[in-house]
Amino acid sequence: MDNNRRKFLKMAGATALAGIGAPAVVQLTASPALASSSAGHGAAAGAHGEAGHGEEAHSGIRLGLLIDMRKLYGKPELIDKAINACNKAHNVPKIDSKKSEVKWIWKTPFPNAFPEHSHYHYPKQAKDNQFPVLCNHCDNPPCVRVCPTKATFKEEETGIVAMDYHRCIGCRFCMMGCPYGARSFNWFDPRPYIEEYNPSFPTRMRGVVEKCTFCDERLARGEEPACVEAVKETGAFVFGDLNDPNSEIRKILDKEPTIQRKPALGTKPSVFYIV
């Protein structure tokens, strides 16, 4: 090695030049690619942001439920009928404890279901009646976003927010994420609390979170969800594809004023109510 001061200074100068010049070179050569990718992100974010209100972003089939409360006022037994049909179809345990109870579809007072609509002097019939509530199968479901194992996920073909109990690790992030309280945790083995087994559906085990799945197992057999079928004769529950302009549910939605639970959160629920 015969490095001397002159050689060292030459090397240092060249290195400094390369160091200063490098960002410029990178910017020149890579700018189109960078620009397009950042634009892509921007567009995606924009679409998501706008999707909070108004037009739906989901295309294809998006199953939804419309609950016409006008047909249920003063008839809580009809709501109970729907709830019992669901509990029976899905082996939902009956646990008498606010902390441990398991709910797929249940009754709740108007201000709890619709805090954004419970202003002074809201209709008396809404005050006097309980409202059936269930998983909203949101188009922008927070529970899916927080699930670390993708145990809960959006079925692309139907828009259903489905559960894969095989994958659930019981972390309960989804229960924190869900603004509707539609998810229940199995603090213990639910089997002793199930009154009678439906032989064609499994139970759940200790340590998983469960919720309404819009009866995707029944839909696959060409049947309607259990709650819809239970009160079929009243027409209070209307189930169908929200994206099909000719579906029964869509025709009612186009005509009647409906409300949703906590729409301002931007979760875009698929369950609608006529109050």
Add this chain to the structure above:
Amino acid sequence: MYNKRIVIPGLAVFVLFVTFPFWYNGLSAGPVPKLELPPGGEKECVAPVSEMRAKHMKLLNQWRDEVIREGKREPITVGGKEYIKSLQLACMECHSNKEKFCDECHVYVDVKPYCWNCHISPAEIEAKNKETH
């Protein structure tokens, strides 16, 4: 070799200790499990016996993923018979005695599949639904 006196007996003791389960049982693996074949007399399954014996767990996982995650719930047809992709609704139709079919081998090889934490066997269904009536 250093410390021959300690190392060699030590090795011998180690080997004996590790092989304890084998010689303790007299080098026999115990009676081979006898499965109860379908009480209904079905002879055909969704795959040949050897394949089912070796790979039923993989098939069940595949069915599970197809049905739940991919939405492919349509039944499969094998040998002119339709089977839905379900442990509880298809397998148990023929192999209706979980205790004498599934458990027989699983207990023998000491595996604990967690299928039955959620899925319910015909015997469990019968026991529960009898007690409520």
